[in-house]
Amino acid sequence: MIRPSITEKNKIEKLSRLPQGGSCKAGVLIEKNAGWRNKCPVYNPDKCTGCYQCYMYCPDGVISKEGKGISIDYDFCKGCGICEKICKLQAIVMEGET
Amino acid sequence: MIAERVTAQNISDNEFFYGHKACGGCGGSLAVRMALKVLGERTLLTLPAGCMSAVSFNYPQMSYANNAIISAFAGTGAVMSGLKAGAEAMGLKDYHVLGIAGDGGTADIGLQALSGLIDRNDDAIYICYDNEAYMNTGIQKSGLTPYGSTTTTTPAGSKGKGNIKQKKNLFEIVAAHGIPYAATASVGYIEDFATKVKRASQIKGTSFIHVLAPCPTGWGIDTSETIEVAKEVVDTGLWYLAEFYDGEYHLNRHPKVFSDVTHYIRRQGRFQHLKDEDIDIIIRSRDKTWKRIEGFKE
Amino acid sequence: MSQVRFISGDEAFALGVSLARVQVISAYPITPQTIVVERLADMVEEGELDSKFVHVESEHSAMMTAMGVSAMGARAFTATSSQGLLYMAECLGYVSGGRFPIVMMNANRATALPWSIYGDHRDSLSQLDCGWIQIYVEDAQEALDMAIQGYALAESENIRLPVMVNLDGFVLTHTYEKVNIPDRETIDAFLPKRNTWDKLDLDNPVSMAFTVGPELNEEFNLLHHKASINALGELARIDKEYAKITGRSYGNAVKGYRTEDAEYVLISLGSISGLVRDAVDRLRKEGIKAGAIKIRMMRPFPKDEIAALTKNVLAIGVIDKDISFGYEGTVYTNVNSALLQKKIYIPSYNFIGGIGGRDVSVDNIESCFKEMINADTKETVRFMGLEVIDDC
Structure with a gap:
């Protein structure tokens, strides 16, 4: 699967380590977004029928199909709560971030 | 129009727009994510200065997995033509040129370049994600801000009602160019939008999609409400889902009964100041629009 | 074999652009630049030049289109003058900061107000700070030669910056002179097809024209500055190489x-x-x-x-x-x-x-x-x- 991923941030000590042209590598992440969240989606696979509407409507794309259900990438979930509203079966419930 | 319907089942697992810094519940970022999932890794994307570039291009953090370049604010359509001409010159095959800009970047400052792109009929897809104001700069009025909405430049006060202009009719402005394919969509009906992106990709020549994309920050709604509101704007008839191709308009969805406009208005912070008579103006304007688009094919 | 023709500065420049095998031309008309793009349109139409002519709706779009072309790794050309240069001004710093080696001809013309279509240097000199290499030529022959050398300079690995070649409006653009036109083979050997790693690449995706925060922004600008300074030595080197094949030398800066x-x-x-x-x-x-x-x-x-x-x-x-x-x-x-x-x-x-x-x-x-x-x-x-x- 193609998806931007976390890369370790190198401290740039010399000018020659910067991009020497107009381009830099695509899909490079150095920071997670988990800290933004004050509510956390909690997934209950027992209630999930695999309609994947939560996956479709997630603005951050942090919900992936996994087997007959889904998985959530908590590194990048911002806790917006769209998935909870979309799920008609309450298979995702937002709970306070601890 | 034939194009297989894009669904949760058949859409690609790849995520090309990921780890970005858009606000939680951002409708625009959902439109961008969906468009790239449909079009795939061989997409050459340009987007102007605006939310969707500001949240994703901070060196060295790059949230697009595909090739992407920021254009000057007014230049989206022109960079698209350049990418297309350059790709042809380099002998590339099997790729898409995609431009994504917001409402201000499309209907205001970028309208000239968009018009030029359509006039040249370059084979490229332009998507306008419409969150109904200049959100990146702090919620200022754009040409697509709806009647009655308060923005930081159309504040509602003792005299003002917020914005007193109706939205520009961007869809029909674009269609009037004789474009091969144009459509309206809403992130509230995401499969409809994704399917339109697919159709656009199969068109030879320029195609354009105007997708309504709520901004929780600018609209004064909870981050979890983006999709509900984006569905409701269609269900109330304040936004319509349509296509233009072969020189004719086609209406995709005609609600038998419109849902309650007052409910849609009252749930949003940007409309809090409106009185019932203002809502009546909004309803009358909607009815006038629907009278006009009755001529669209169904 | 090279040939001698009696042509204007604009026509000479167009022939230089053609010899440089520019792949895409995007331009918007403005006096006294028009002849250069009209001639190029003719050459494309008649099949003399294998290039695409993109009809843009403004100078701003001319430069943004050229940037898109250059971002794909292809060779781009545009031309403008006066108000047109000012209208695209926003894009100038954009293109130089993004390190796109575009060559642009500017027909030097007064800037309004008062209106005037005639020449002075206020248009290009107002853009000295935009990060482009700026060249001023003296006659039609130098115009042709610098169209070609402009690409060699712009695309040099240690420069990769856009080049603006300035011709005095009317005095140079519209005055007919004897110009020696090199043959294609000679110029093909001098200026091969553009070949760059710094581009949008379907096999190796990149981001271009990105944001840099205060922690590194100055350093990116220093890199740009150093690249620009490299053009002083590079111009002299290219001049010598060009003299070997054409017999014409203009010296250094x-x-x-x-x-x-x-x-x-x-x-x-x-x-x-x-x-x-x-x-x-x-x-x-x-x-x-x-x-x-x-x-x-x-x-x-x-x-x-x-x-x-x-x-x-x-x-x-x-x-x-x-x-x-x-x-x-x-x-x-x-x-x-x-x-x-x-x-x-x-x-x-x-x-x-x-x-x-x-x-x-x-x-x-x-x-x-x-x-x-x-x-x-x-x-x-x-x-x-x-x-x-x-x-x-």
Whole structure:
């Protein structure tokens, strides 16, 4: 699967380590977004029928199909709560971030 | 129009727009994510200065997995033509040129370049994600801000009602160019939008999609409400889902009964100041629009 | 075999662009640039040039289209003038900061108001800070040659910056001269197809034109600055290589004339430089040790070269087809700064002339020298050749 991923941030000590042209590598992440969240989606696979509407409507794309259900990438979930509203079966419930 | 319907089942697992810094519940970022999932890794994307570039291009953090370049604010359509001409010159095959800009970047400052792109009929897809104001700069009025909405430049006060202009009719402005394919969509009906992106990709020549994309920050709604509101704007008839191709308009969805406009208005912070008579103006304007688009094919 | 044709500066430039095998041309019409793009459109139409002509709806879009082309790794060309250059100004810094090696011809023309379609240097000199390499040519032959060398310079691995080649409006763009046109094979060997790693690449996706925060923004600008400075040496190297195949050399970023023993030197840009040399010859006959310096490149600025040519001079003058209102001509500012940095403390004078297409004669230039010799330092910035008495 193609998806931007976390890369370790190198401290740039010399000018020659910067991009020497107009381009830099695509899909490079150095920071997670988990800290933004004050509510956390909690997934209950027992209630999930695999309609994947939560996956479709997630603005951050942090919900992936996994087997007959889904998985959530908590590194990048911002806790917006769209998935909870979309799920008609309450298979995702937002709970306070601890 | 034939194009297989894009669904949760058949859409690609790849995520090309990921780890970005858009606000939680951002409708625009959902439109961008969906468009790239449909079009795939061989997409050459340009987007102007605006939310969707500001949240994703901070060196060295790059949230697009595909090739992407920021254009000057007014230049989206022109960079698209350049990418297309350059790709042809380099002998590339099997790729898409995609431009994504917001409402201000499309209907205001970028309208000239968009018009030029359509006039040249370059084979490229332009998507306008419409969150109904200049959100990146702090919620200022754009040409697509709806009647009655308060923005930081159309504040509602003792005299003002917020914005007193109706939205520009961007869809029909674009269609009037004789474009091969144009459509309206809403992130509230995401499969409809994704399917339109697919159709656009199969068109030879320029195609354009105007997708309504709520901004929780600018609209004064909870981050979890983006999709509900984006569905409701269609269900109330304040936004319509349509296509233009072969020189004719086609209406995709005609609600038998419109849902309650007052409910849609009252749930949003940007409309809090409106009185019932203002809502009546909004309803009358909607009815006038629907009278006009009755001529669209169904 | 090369051939000689009698053509205008615009046509010469178009032929240079064609010989450079530009892959995409995007341009919007403005007098006196139009002929260059009309000729290119003809060449594309007739199949002489395998290139795509993109009809854009503004200069802003012309430059943004060129950027898109360049981002794909292809060779892009555009041309403009005056208001058109100002209209695309936002894109100039964009394209240079993004390191896109586009070549643009600018037909130097006055900027409004008052309206004028005729030549001066206020358009391009107002854009000195936009990060482009700026070249000023003297005749149609140099125009053709610098269209070709412009790409060699722009695409040099240690530069990768856009190049603006300036031709004086009408005086150069529309004047017919004998021009030697090299053959395709010669130029193909000199300037191969653009081949770059720095592009949008379907097999190796990249992001371009990105944001850099305060923690590294200055460093990116330093890289840009260093790349620009590299063009001074690179121009001289390319000139030598070009001379080997065509027999024509223009020297480096400045060209001195009778400066070896000169006591009074006048500095100029572009097409007026021939007249300055004529004035020098006349004054030499009178026993005055006059000399001339032509600046071919305004960015990067050849401060060392200028200083080297003015070491033993008693006074210098700068003719500016430009006025930075409320101060002085911009070339003068640049020259004075260069001399100060090199600890050359001599009187300097600024002659503002040729504004809005005003003719400058050899007599006008001679009187510039005379004013320098008379050492009147009360007013160092003077408008030359005024047709009315200045009583305001």
